[in-house]
Amino acid sequence: MHKGKFWAVLAVPLLAGCDGGASALSPAGPAAQQIATLWWAMLAGAGLITLLVLVLAGLALWRGPRPTGERGWIVWWGLGFTMSVLAVLLGFALWTGERMIARGDGAMQVQAEAYNWGWRFTQPGPDGPVVTEGILYVPAGQPFDIVLTSPDVIHSFWVPQLGGKMDAIPGHRNVHRLQADAPGRHEGLCAEFCGLGHAAMRFEVVVYDPAAPPAFISAERAP
């Protein structure tokens, strides 16, 4: 985790002026954080493997001929090395994914209806559900489930700083689990191409302090 953050800091000067409004590399929630960790680990591994293969290929090109056998290249490198790296990675990724998925634990639920071309959110309020256009209000530090629906074509809900994306598909009701660490604002966008208004189909996630929710929002967990 810390190593990941360290690398992220190194990368930041490259991303001139990026305060990470839509960046998956500046996570602001546990899911995004875990995925970012996975990414930095995979990047380091991939960098090393690329280097290794290219050095081997470069040496092979350099001079020769050299006596060599099939066993080393095929069995040790091709099968042994590759399969052990993949086994470790796959295990880690599945364990990460398993902790991320929504489960029926009574977390707060908000509805998100994605339509051509905008977002309509319904969140629990003190006097019943509150409907907002283009802005989703969620409390900090609590997991919440987004119930995604679409009346027209397929859209995809994505807040890069909070976690992965989930499609809104006509006829289906997808549930997506996210959590934000601290109060703040995050960019959200439609990730699945949906026609003429696709590029502008943005929204915003406002994360509030559960101790001081906006007046029209209830901080209480909906049952």
Add this chain to the structure above:
Amino acid sequence: MAWVLRMLAGPLLWGALFSAVYALHGLGCAWDWPARATPAGPLHPLAMILLWLAGLALHGALILWNRADGSARQALLVRAGNWIGAVASAATLFPVIVLSTCG
């Protein structure tokens, strides 16, 4: 050409097993099998695990008895086919024993 069929046996068994377990997964989720209890745990993972183990047993049988007596290269390829199928079935379907079913 018989050795070609022998070479294909392992991968084809993987294909059949992969499709069967995936289909069983979809059917089970649609029919609410995870909620149905059996003495050995919920019905859904149990059914998938049994199917997977049966498939792995068949792969084991292939590895033991599916051989070709042609050239060395033919024998190698038949053996490779057996192992490709077995490793593929073990690696692609092991999630049945570790993950939650329909979440």
Add this chain to the structure above:
Amino acid sequence: MTEDIPANPARKALRLHREMDRIWSDLPGWRGSLASVNHSTIGLRFMATSFVFFAIGGVLAMLIRAQLATRDGAFLDTALYNQIFTMHGSIMMFLFAIPMLEGLGMWLLPKILGARDLAFPRLGALGYWCYLFGGTIILASLLLGMAPDGGWFMYVPLSGKTHTPGVSADVWLLGVTFVEISAVAAAVEIIVTILRMRRAGMGLTRMPLMGWYMLGTAAMMLVGFPPLILGSILLELERAFDWPFFDILRGGDPLLWQHLFWLFGHPEVYIIFLPAAGVLSTIIPVFARVPILGYGAIVAAVLGLVFLSFGLWVHHMFTVGIPHMALAFFSAASALVAVPTSVQIFAWIGTMWAGRVELRLPMLHVIGFFLTFVMGGLTGVMLAMVPFNWQAHDTAFVTAHLHYVLVGGFVFPMMAGITYWMPMISGRFRVRALGEAAFWLILLGFHGTFFLMHLTGLLGMPRRIDRYPGNPEWEWLNLVSSIGGMVMAAGFALFVMDIGMQWLFGRRSHRNPWRAETLDWAMALPAPPYNFASLPGPRHPDSSAILPLARGEGLLPGSPRDRREVLVTDAGTGRPDHVAVVPGNTVLPIWTAAALGSFFLLMLAGLYWLTPLAIAAILWAGWQWGGFMGSPRDAAPIPVAPGLSLPEHWQIRQTLAYSGTVTLLVADGTLYASLLFGVGFLTVIAPNWPAPESGLGLGALLAAGGALLSIAAATLAARLAETRRDRPTGATAALTGVLAAGLALALLGVLAWQLDDPRRHARDALRGVLLGHAVFHGAVALMLGLRSLCDARQGRTSRLRRGAAPVWQLFQAFWLATAALSLGLVILQEVG
């Protein structure tokens, strides 16, 4: 196992060349060129045409990069931009990559396997014309501003009639399906050629690796394309006639399209990669001057890739809401597929390690492959990891990844292949330095475009957006990509120029300039249309046999019977089996493609009532094709070598046509299996099931049962028509079979009136498709039955000659099996 075959007496090479050239050359003039069927001509046409489409797709890519260079991109409006990126993807996939590899396979395989032509020359030509006409239709839509604009994977409901009125989506569905005819044709042709036309004595385990790679590719095309063809048919039926396969209100589901599309779409990536890997496995040992390391391991890797690549498709659908366990199956399969890929990469490195590599231009492109593809493979493994995929899916990261894979894993190897085989095509050496400059520009331009694009995606930029006014942090990355793109485009222009210069100004090449061992270099340069004046056998296994073969010392020398004769061998051992006569120049393929094209154009124009005319034209053309299946007389065995005479193909049961039909039925069976998957998927997953009460009654059951019995009777009659072919009862059986098939078709027509309105619910629409499937196969079987009947009546069958009857039986059996399954399925639905 492979016994020696004695050599034929040597003759004057020039005289033999003239004798062969007269029979095997294309006809002169542009009219003559419409009749060409020769594999070299057709293969080169495929490659040249695909390169034109590559250039067009490249220009579209430059428009995309120009638009994205700045955040307000006021260069194109959104509607046009959507057409452009959709067309870029569709053209590069369907009109460049697939035809390019088909062309390479068709041009190269007979040469490298030691044959004179492909198994079905007319089919190759038909495929080419279908590709050209279909591609032209798609391209014309772009010029008319009616191009598809829903993204190259055409997700529904966006590509449905409600959200995409007009013809743009129909252009994609019909045009791409038209082009896919050529893919299936090429797959059948390549498989039969590899299995049955290898040099005498070349056992499967000793064929050049390119043969294994193309065998794997063609097998995947055979099984990979049918799901997309089915999906396209279903979506076109929904758009044209309102049959609700994807409409949730009436029992359809948009996810069915995604499954069918990616069932094709992921294997497609490996269909593109395998031939390219075959090129690498061919070229690297030549320049390293050692045999390839790990032949058996590479064949096993191809085997693994062919199968595993069908277990990955859902990794394009990780965000559609499928449960985590199911995602994990596909995630694990996607990771596992990296193993056979890495086995090959290490085998190539090991080969270079064992040898002393000459850094000629083709090897530079091989280095380009390593520098690019390794990274593409690794980002592929990253994307296979479910949680990371949830972030990176549908972002510029994926765009970067897929270009690393496709350019690294296809374009660089293809450029290696083109520069390697160019002397054989043009007969000339290349001009110095230009090719190297092109290579460096392409390499630098490519990485300039796509390396940082990974980061652009992780910073949140989704795919397929045309402007990003609120995200200035993406701007410099995009600008760098755009500049890189222009550099790469300049590199490709230079590459084309290099090829042109070589053709025009290159020095004459001497034979076998790379000192390769494979048989493709055992011929004069440029390659003659017949490849080998006499065919290589056990005595002439490699390129050193060039002179003996030209002098006629090999098998089946010359063309003394004034027709195109080829040697057919046993699939496993390569033992000579019989001599096949393949068709020469004919305009039938272009007329058939025109008939098919008229059908697609009428569908596109919505003139459905005129389509029977086109169908009649297609049936007429199909009837003409069958004319080649019979022969009026028994012929004496043909001398192949001293002491070895073989029968003509008309006197053999296991002909190339028979093998081809079996192969085609594999594709056909996959199409049917995809349809069954569709029924199962909608029944279990789609909302708004069960379907409303059906109106099927006793009348429908009687019609269906009667049809099934008639089909069974026709199948039996087809069998008798063959077994009793030398007696009068054979003709009677053929007539009975034709009548039974006709009756079955009539009863299926009656059944059509009994079905519920297919527009009511997806179940009823699927029943309509099942019925249509039976009718279509009935029509084909009936045609073959009529052909057999004509053969029997006109004395074109004898004790030795079987005519069309064996192929008829195959289609009858397939018709019977699928019709019985369909009926069983409907009964199950009614009872359950």
